[in-house]
Amino acid sequence: MVSYSKLNKAARGWLDTHMGDHIRWNEPMARHTSFRVGGPAEAFFTPPSAAHLADFVQWAGKAGIPYRIIGDGTNLLAPDRGIAGVVINLRHFRKIEYAAEDAASATVTLRALAGVRLKVFCQFAARNGLEGMAFALGIPGTVGGGMMMNAGTQDGSMADVLVSATVMDAAGAVREIAREDFRFGYRSFSWESSAAGEKAILLAGAFQLQKGGRDARMLRKEARDRLCDRRRKQPIGLPSGGCFFRNPPEGPGAGALIDRAGLKGMRIGGAEVSAKHANFIVNRESATSSDILALAAAVRDTVRRKFGVDLKPEICII
Ligand SMILES: Cc1cc2nc3c(=O)[nH]c(=O)nc-3n(C[C@H](O)[C@H](O)[C@H](O)COP(=O)(O)OP(=O)(O)OC[C@H]3O[C@@H](n4cnc5c(N)ncnc54)[C@H](O)[C@@H]3O)c2cc1C
Structure with a gap:
């Protein structure tokens, strides 16, 4: 049971x-986060349609019920005491469709619902000979989570391909946000009204990709190579949330600083600082959320003392 209730x-x-x-x-969040930690969500809601979701947010707004949307929980640290209120997951929102094609610029726009796995979206694009998603190969999670986090690598991010977003506001109304209104940051995405505090749920994104450069076989080979590279550099077999800290705006990356600090x-x-990649905290043996937070605090303290750099978490800590 959650130790407090909403x-x-x-x-x-x-x-x-x-x-x-x-x-x-009382659904254990450990089942819904890649860290495999976290106490129960008081209620875990998987709406079967946008109409159900709209009914819910209208009611929750009037009744003052807190809710939080999650994707695959691959960037989330949920508390041991659980989450009061409602956790929403869009697992039934999984469709990819052709939205537009422009012969002059040889581009195709694909629309994906927020619950589509990023991996499935990348595979769909590669199978159809569409380029632009290579940066996302091997990033776990959903299209919605990827948009919200402006997920990416040094080769690019969602900001490079996302051309519009479908959002549901707190009144349950659905509208399109155009690229001109996007505000992307390092692992962050907002738009005018959300930056002003509007609570919104991402329902879908439209992604503009390039057509015709290389064939599907070559794109599949690129995908295999990138995934091998990840497996070599990251502790993929152990539960984690990916990179724990953001890279500082200048100087060595967070992983290099943690490594140099001997951590x-x-x-x-x-919880353990991965021996393979120092910016990964892994759940080595039945860790709790508190273990992970305590380890992250110790890492942050040591790096601050040794190098004068204050590392900020990239993980969303609930
Ligand atoms: C092994 C590993 C490797 C990783 N490598 C990378 C990498 O190379 N690059 C990178 O950028 N990230 C990486 N990550 C982090 C993570 O995979 C990404 O941030 C991913 O995009 C999160 O997607 P998700 O569906 O799991 O989102 P979640 O973790 O469930 O949620 C992330 C945030 O988005 C919000 N959110 C999710 N869905 C919606 C929605 N529909 N509407 C509104 N808000 C929403 C949540 O409330 C939360 O604040 C890695 C993680 C792991 C475990």
């Missing part, structure tokens, strides 16, 4: 009556 009897009743088939009560292999409880 859902009273009336709220539970509404959810049961209106969304009953799509709610799981590879450092352990608190079941």
Whole structure:
């Protein structure tokens, strides 16, 4: 059970009556995060349609019920005490379609719903000979999470290909946000109204990709090479949230600083600084969220003392 609650009897009743088939009560977040840690979400809601989601957000807004949207939880650290209120997951929003084609610029726009796995989207693009998603090969998670995090690598990010976003606002209204209104940052994405504090759910994104450069076989080979490279450099087999800290705006990256500070292999409880990639904290042995936070704090302190650099988390800490 969650150690504190945001859902009273009336709220539970509404959810049961209106969304009953799509709610799981006290759902362990450890099942929904790549760190494999986190206590229960009071209610875990997987809406089957945008109409259900709109009904929910309208009700939650009026009833003052807090909710949080997650994708595949590959960039999330959920607390051991659990999450009060409702956690929403868009696993039923999984469709990719051709939205537009422009012969003059040899571009194709694909529209993907937020719950589509980024891996599936990259495979779809490669199978159809479309280029532009190579940067995302091997990034786990969903299209929605990838958009929100402006996921990427040194080869590019979602900001390079995303041309419009479909969002649902707190009143349940759906609208398109055009590229001109996007505000991308390092692992962040917002738009005018969201930057002003509007709470919105990303429902879909439209991605403009290039046609015709290389054939599907060559794109598949590129994908294989990149995935091998990741496996060589990252502790892929162990639960983690990817890079824990953001790279500082200048100077050595976070991983290099942690490595130079001699922290590879450092352990608190079941959490460990990966010996393979110093910016990964891995769940080595039944870690708790508190173990991971304590280890991250120790890493941050040491790096600050040794190099005067204050590392900021890249992981979303709930
Ligand atoms: C092994 C490993 C390697 C990784 N490598 C990379 C990498 O190379 N580059 C990189 O950028 N990241 C990397 N990551 C981090 C992570 O995969 C990305 O940030 C990913 O895009 C998160 O997607 P997700 O669906 O898991 O989002 P989640 O972790 O579930 O959520 C991330 C954030 O987005 C919000 N969110 C999710 N979906 C929606 C939605 N539909 N509407 C509104 N908000 C939403 C959540 O509330 C949360 O704040 C890696 C992670 C792991 C575990």
